[in-house]
Amino acid sequence: MPLLATLMGRFAQERPFDGLSVAACLHITAETAMLVRLLQAGGAAVSLAASNPLSTQDDIAAALACSYGIAVFARAGVDRRGYYRHIELALTRPQPGPDLIIDDGGDLTGTLHTQVPELLPHVRGGCESTTTGVIRLRRMAAEGALAFPVIAANDTAVKRMVDNTCGTGQSVIDGILRATNTLLAGKTVVVAGFGASGRGVATCASGFGAHVIVTEVDPVRALDASLRGFAVLPMSQAAPLGEIFVTATGSADVIGAGHLAAMRDGAILANAGHFDVEIDVRALADLAVAVRHDVRPHVDAYELPDGRTLLLLAEGRVVNLVAAEGHPPEVMDLAFGLEALALAWLATNTGKLEPGVHEVPADIDAEAARLVLASTGTSIDSLTPAQLAYRESWRTGS
């Protein structure tokens, strides 16, 4: 993770988080461990909870607690109550509460506002890592409920490109392959949602030789998918055609009872969105006459009354994290590098942002891209003074 390694040196020197505490709610993976250690190197006291009950890699959690003195509250396979309890612990561990937060999905921010609102005045701001969380936070902000500024670290041009499109695209396919060992070539893959992630999944699946159908609600994205050569259909029409379904919408019940009822025998259902609500798993359970759990690891076979079987991967949770290893480190390197840079900016620019959801400052995005390029030995051109002058003047045309 060359970007985080570069920042590690810089933060150790500049100490942007000196004396500050950071509460983080993230998927606990090796890459997250690097981020946490980076914040620590920058002077922060970090407490960490998992952002998904299934995604914790217990060995990483143990190493962070034992070897690096991080306050970790996470265990793979924890139940819902335990999951939220862990988040609360991560929030209340620092006294008198965290100065900064990092969230992934908005559960930490939600818990902070609803369960321990007494900590809110102390919080300077935070970063949100994923689209689902940003959507939630924008709704919070719209209701006036968000008490501090949050930088939407998911939502920069560079992050969308590298993390959502490339990282999710590749690792969702990885998860499906590891879980099912199915051949993608020649299969019909239905991708719900053609945002940054869905576009990546569709492109990767197509590269494997799959025939990809996209479903969308947004006409702009639907047109984009269509112009890239993907078939675009409503889910009701795609449902009987697909052999593999991937939801990547950030919405709920994208695959519902009616769609499930129309699917082909052996259809594979996977979710790439943050929460397990995109595939209506309850409806699937209601339809089924029997469920055979773990026919392969992370594959549950739902048997329907007419003898058809539908295969649900990872219980409908993020398939790339549950059945594979999440994003490759290069992707997380950029995502977390951006987040660390944004958090450091918040630490040193307290009070400059109003409560609400904010974009990552453009120069931070560019800086992250620049550092990644430098780490790969890629050189780029710079504008000459004459080119700069041309670009900034309206007087010169052809």
Added chain:
Amino acid sequence: MSVEHQVADLSLAAFGRKEIQLAEHEMPGLMAVRAEYAPSQPLRGARITGSLHMTIQTAVLIETLTAIGAEVRWASCNIFSTQDHAAAAIVVGPDGTPDDPTGVPVFAWKGETLEEYWHCTEQALTWPGEDGPNMILDDGGDATLFVHKGAEYEKAGGVPTPAEDDSEEWRVILDRLRNSLADHPGKWTKVTAAIKGVTEETTTGVHRLYEMARAGSLLFPAINVNDSVTKSKFDNKYGCRHSLIDGINRGTDVLIGGKVALVCGYGDVGKGCSESLRGQGARVIVTEVDPICALQAAMDGYQVATLEDVIGTADIFVTATGNRNVITADQMSRMKHQAIVGNIGHFDNEIDMAGLARIPGVRRTNVKPQVDEWTFAGTNGEPDHSIIVLSEGRLLNLGNATGHPSFVMSNSFTNQVMAQVELFTKPEEYPVDVYTLPKHLDEKVARLHLDALGVHLTELTKEQADYIGVPVEGPYKSENYRY
């Protein structure tokens, strides 16, 4: 003495010569062959009749043949595919002028009628003061067909009367042979006896040759150039990949991204077409009759359907099958309004154009050369609707664009030259039958094109070569290797 010719306009020669010079740079195989064989002149004494699209690239082929000793007469093998400036430049020659041409006899112009087309073919086959060619370089097999039918009817004592359902083109051929037999009895028997062999460029012509060989009616040996790896896998795939899109764009300028494109046939041509349509953002659907090709298409991620499944939904239809009546007139009448229909197979029988013209109430409106709108009268109160047919159902990459790019044709044509040299110089090695070029020549053709692309080839060590049981210098693969 002036050069015999029937071309559109000799004043186009200067433009043609400039394009030939550009093409020479892109045809390293042919230029290397010229350099290698110019001293030995292996085709000295060869009288070659060529029946092959008279384009700029073909011009470089013709001048390669003459550079290594051959005399040449040329006709195009398609009524639309001649590039008039190329034809003019070949007649004028590098050293002549339009007033004093010193090049090669050519009988070809863009937009021939069928009568004119077969007249040109006959002219190319008729050597003044001599019996005829002693070699044929064919593309689609029309020159070979003409001399074979001539000899056959001479033997039979006359030309048959066309049957009721014979095509218009067949009637034209029979008429021309009937006149020829009347004017020059015994001509084609003598011509065919003198011919040492034919080298055939394309799948369609190769079909005919194998059929004739099977039936025992083939009169001279043939080399199937089409099935050289450096021809079919390159020309058919990479050439069509390039020129299909070029033809559709020049013909219609329609945005391909987002459209549903149907490709009939997933052979080498269909594979190239599908890839480039997909590359433009089209959603490509393939039709196939061969389960292997159909499975290949599916594994490459294309939907495989029948034409009937998608007749009302596809925006672009491309035939690449080498078969006939792949798209029927009735199917065309049920296509979407403004659907684009084109063929990239050799002959114009993949799309039933004659049937289309016979549909009651159908109207043809010429939009521009090689682009026709065919309008179907609405029935039951529905409005009229129309489709766009490119190049009258003839191969649209040559009709609407300029065919394959020079580099691709350099591969094909270098095979042609090698094959001409083989048949002309080693007749004893080729009794009457259909052959493919030996693999070492196929590999040589590829080798001649590597430098131009900056390809650095790795050499086998003696040890490695022994390990896989091949000579260090090749050939590297068994005859049945599929590349």
